Structure formats: structure tokens, C-alpha cells
Amino acid sequence: MTAPGPPVLAATVTARQRLALGVGSEIGFHTAGHRYVPGSALRGALAAVWITEHGPPGRGNPKTDEFRTLFDGAIRYGNLLPAGSHRTPLSVFQCKYSPEPTCAETVVDRAFETGDHCPGCGQRLEQSRGNLDTPGGLTRITRTSIDPATGRAKDGELYANAALPAGTTLTGRIHGHHPWLTQPRTLWLGGRRTVGGQADLTTTVYRLAAPAPPAPGQPLVVRLTSPAVFVDLAGRPRLTPEPTLDLIPGATLLPETWTRAITWSGWHAASRLPKPAELCATAGSTYRIAGDPEILATLATRLLRDGIGLRRSEGFGDVTIATQPWRPTAAAGKKDDGLDPLSKLHKELLDIGLDDAAWRWLIGVLRALQVEHHRTGAVPADLLMDLLKQPTAADLSGRQRDQLRQTLDGLTPATLRDLTTLVLTTPAADRQRAAQRTAR
Ligand SMILES: [Zn+2]
Numbered sequence: 001m002t003a004p005g006p007p008v009l010a011a012t013v014t015a016r017q018r019l020a021l022g023v024g025s026e027i028g029f030h031t032a033g034h035r036y037v038p039g040s041a042l043r044g045a046l047a048a049v050w051i052t053e054h055g056p057p058g059r060g061n062p063k064t065d066e067f068r069t070l071f072d073g074a075i076r077y078g079n080l081l082p083a084g085s086h087r088t089p090l091s092v093f094q095c096k097y098s099p100e101p102t103c104a105e106t107v108v109d110r111a112f113e114t115g116d117h118c119p120g121c122g123q124r125l126e127q128s129r130g131n132l133d134t135p136g137g138l139t140r141i142t143r144t145s146i147d148p149a150t151g152r153a154k155d156g157e158l159y160a161n162a163a164l165p166a167g168t169t170l171t172g173r174i175h176g177h178h179p180w181l182t183q184p185r186t187l188w189l190g191g192r193r194t195v196g197g198q199a200d201l202t203t204t205v206y207r208l209a210a211p212a213p214p215a216p217g218q219p220l221v222v223r224l225t226s227p228a229v230f231v232d233l234a235g236r237p238r239l240t241p242e243p244t245l246d247l248i249p250g251a252t253l254l255p256e257t258w259t260r261a262i263t264w265s266g267w268h269a270a271s272r273l274p275k276p277a278e279l280c281a282t283a284g285s286t287y288r289i290a291g292d293p294e295i296l297a298t299l300a301t302r303l304l305r306d307g308i309g310l311r312r313s314e315g316f317g318d319v320t321i322a323t324q325p326w327r328p329t330a331a332a333g334k335k336d337d338g339l340d341p342l343s344k345l346h347k348e349l350l351d352i353g354l355d356d357a358a359w360r361w362l363i364g365v366l367r368a369l370q371v372e373h374h375r376t377g378a379v380p381a382d383l384l385m386d387l388l389k390q391p392t393a394a395d396l397s398g399r400q401r402d403q404l405r406q407t408l409d410g411l412t413p414a415t416l417r418d419l420t421t422l423v424l425t426t427p428a429a430d431r432q433r434a435a436q437r438t439a440r
Pocket residue numbers: 095096097098099100102103104106118119120121122123
């Protein structure tokens with residue numbers, strides 16, 4: 001029923017050195033309270049690698065067209081988020097008082113549900129701020145170039161106010177596909193080489209599952225997964241999509257929206273002067289769009305492929321389509337995912353008897369599923385089906401495919417994360433022994 005969606009690359013970056021996230025040069029931005037690698041930084045770091053390989057683009061460089069296609073065309077570089085991080089959308093209201101056990105479980109996603117007060121304690125629910133929660137591991141660094149009087153960088157110097165430790169894994173998406181992007185690369189992210197930033201990038205191609213259209217009469221729920229730059233017809237900033245510029249005829253933005261303004265400033269590399277701050281709608285902003293189901297399905301496909309608003313190639317305006325109310329994932333289900341069920345799943349995977357190439361492919365599949373979960377808060381079953389149909393999965397037997405589907409279908413995000421870790425760290429000898437057992 002679902003047509004294949006646009007091709008995307010699941011990007012996994014592992015920091016070899018500390019990654020300084022914060023104010024940077026041309027490849028970094030300062031956003032208080034948002035700790036991640038912006039898509040612009042990934043794009044800049046990859047462009048630097050390309051130039052190292054092929055020389056600067058321009059007249060006389062026969063590969064200039066490739067550079068333009070990669071970095072100046074339709075390919076969009078999404079943000080890289082620390083693995084295990086999650087963002088609560090702004091349409092989510094929760095009980096912050098928590099005197100009763102019911103309080104912690106009270107979650108109302110107003111994009112889908114109603115409710116103002118906590119059934120446990122009767123207090124008014126509070127709106128999420130859309131902040132990114134990262135699981136531990138953020139190191140604070142103060143560089144001497146910060147002027148203590150203003151808290152700002154002196155003379156356009158680089159500084160960093162937060163860093164992720166070496167070994168941190170970040171995941172994200174590159175929208176679009178190009179063979180150059182499918183090779184593993186070593187990158188420098190988030191600052192000068194002297195302050196760290198070395199990281200390894202791997203990518204896996206997959207196709208996004210086409211978004212399920214809302215039922216007749218239901219609105220399309222769109223959430224920002226990165227800040228978005230919206231303007232009105234006169235070019236003035238706004239915090240909601242502008243119907244003429246950002247939507248399609250027949251689609252109407254419903255008046256109740258959940259958004260918050262942030263300012264986003266970067267440094268202009270050439271002049272070493274700050275760029276004017278851009279007013280953005282923060283990631284986690286949520287909008288509902290009404291219209292006929294076919295129009296909404298067309299719009300959903302376009303938004304997933306192209307993003308929304310201005311400066312999209314730099315990682316602004318990345319969206320996801322929500323089909324159900326948001327629910328917390330981190331704490332839920334931990335008790336049920338003890339070591340034994342997890343080991344059982346791991347053994348099931350081993351017993352499928354995958355060879356080296358298929359095992360590497362499996363790692364890519366698990367990462368793609370994780371990226372999808374980080375982005376949308378859910379692991380769509382369609383995506384697993386699409387991954388199993390990939391050309392690289394062609395060497396699997398029908399039995400292996402069925403077993404993979406049975407093992408991987410319907411995993412909770414926590415289990416998926418832990419299982420990925422187990423798969424990544426499986427010694428080759430264990431795998432070969434299992435393959436021999438299976439062959440007998
Ligand atoms: Zn309560």
C-alpha cells in the first residue's frame with residue numbers, strides 16, 4: 001500500500017576525539033540549550049573532505065559539478081543527535097509536580113488529545129519546551145577567548161561551551177543520495193582540529209517509508225526536528241509555516257500551534273563577523289494542517305523529502321510526520337527489557353547464520369531503525385519491510401529474511417538500542433561458531 005519514499009542516508013558519526021558543540025566558525029552555531037551537530041556542520045565537514053580529495057571546486061576542476069551536486073543542490077544535511085537523546089515536542093503537556101504515582105505517567109499530546117489538568121494531583125499540566133535531553137556525557141568547557149563580562153567570544157574567536165566526549169555516537173539523516181556519500185569518512189566536526197572534533201562517519205542507504213495519510217477529516221500533524229526559518233510574504237520572520245510559501249493549495253494550517261522562538265546566530269567565515277541572528281521556530285514545534293486526504297498525503301511526502309521554510313540545505317526545517325500522540329520512551333519498558341530477553345534476541349540473530357557481508361548489512365539496518373526512532377519516536381514496521389527488500393539484502397535466503405523480520409519487528413526503542421550495541425560488539429568468533437552450528 002505504501003509507495004517507497006525518497007532515498008535517505010542514515011548517518012552514524014562516532015567521535016574519536018571530544019566534539020566541541022557550541023559557537024564555532026563557519027561550521028558551527030551557538031544555540032543555548034541545544035546540544036548537537038547542526039546539519040550545516042556536517043555539510044561543511046564533508047565539503048572539506050571533498051576539497052582535500054579533489055581540490056577546490058571552480059574553473060579548471062573537472063569535478064566541480066560533483067561538488068555542486070553534493071553541497072549546493074537538493075541534498076539536505078540533517079542534524080546529528082547524540083544516540084539515546086530525545087526531544088519532547090512542544091505539543092506535549094506533562095505534570096511537573098509529581099506528588100502522585102499517576103503524575104509521572106500523565107502525558108497529553110495536544111496535537112492529538114485534550115486535557116489541561118493532571119488526573120493524579122489536579123494541577124495544571126505544563127507545556128514542554130522542546131529541549132533535547134541527552135543521556136549524560138556533556139562536558140562543559142570554557143575557553144579563554146570568552147569575554148567574562150559579556151559571556152561572548154572575543155574578536156570572533158572560536159569557543160566552545162559544551163562538548164561531547166570521545167566515543168559518543170551521533171546519528172542523523174542526509175536527505176538524498178550520492179555514491180560519494182556512501183563511503184566511510186573521517187571528518188572534523190565542531191571546531192578547529194587542535195581542539196578535537198575528529199570523528200568517523202558511516203552511512204547506510206535506505207528509503208523512507210511513505211508517510212501514512214491521515215484518516216479522512218483528520219489533520220496532518222507536522223513536527224519540526226530541527227529549527228525552521230519561516231517568513232511571511234514581506235520577508236518578516238514568523239514562527240509558523242506561511243501557507244503560500246510553505247504549504248500547497250488546499251492545505252490549511254490550523255490556528256492552534258505549539259511553537260517557541262529561538263535565535264540562531266553563526267559566524268560568517270570570510271569576514272569573521274557574526275551573521276545577523278536568525279529568528280527560528282524551535283525544534284519540537286508542532287503544527288496541524290487540514291485538507292483532503294490526497295492533498296495531505298502529497299504534502300506529507302513533499303515535507304519529508306524537502307523539509308520546510310528557508311535555509312533547508314543547512315539543516316533548518318527538517319520535519320517528521322506524527323501519526324500518534326508522543327509518549328516518553330526512555331524510562332518505559334526498562335524492567336521488561338532485562339538481560340535475558342535481550343540475550344535471547346541476540347542469539348536469534350546469531351542463529352540466522354549471516355555471513356560477514358550480511359552481518360555488516362544487519363548493523364546498517366539496526367542503525368537505520370535507530371535513526372528513524374530518534375527522529376520520530378517510533379520504529380515504523382514499514383521501514384523494516386523496506387530494508388529487507390534492499391538490493392544489499394538480496395543474498396539473504398527467504399528463511400533468513402523471515403527470521404530477521406520476526407526478531408526485529410516490534411522491538412521497543414530501548415531494546416533496539418541495546419540489541420544494536422550487542423550486535424556491534426559481537427566477536428567474529430562467536431558469530432562464526434553460530435553460523436557453523438546453523439549450517440549443520
Ligand atoms: Zn500530577
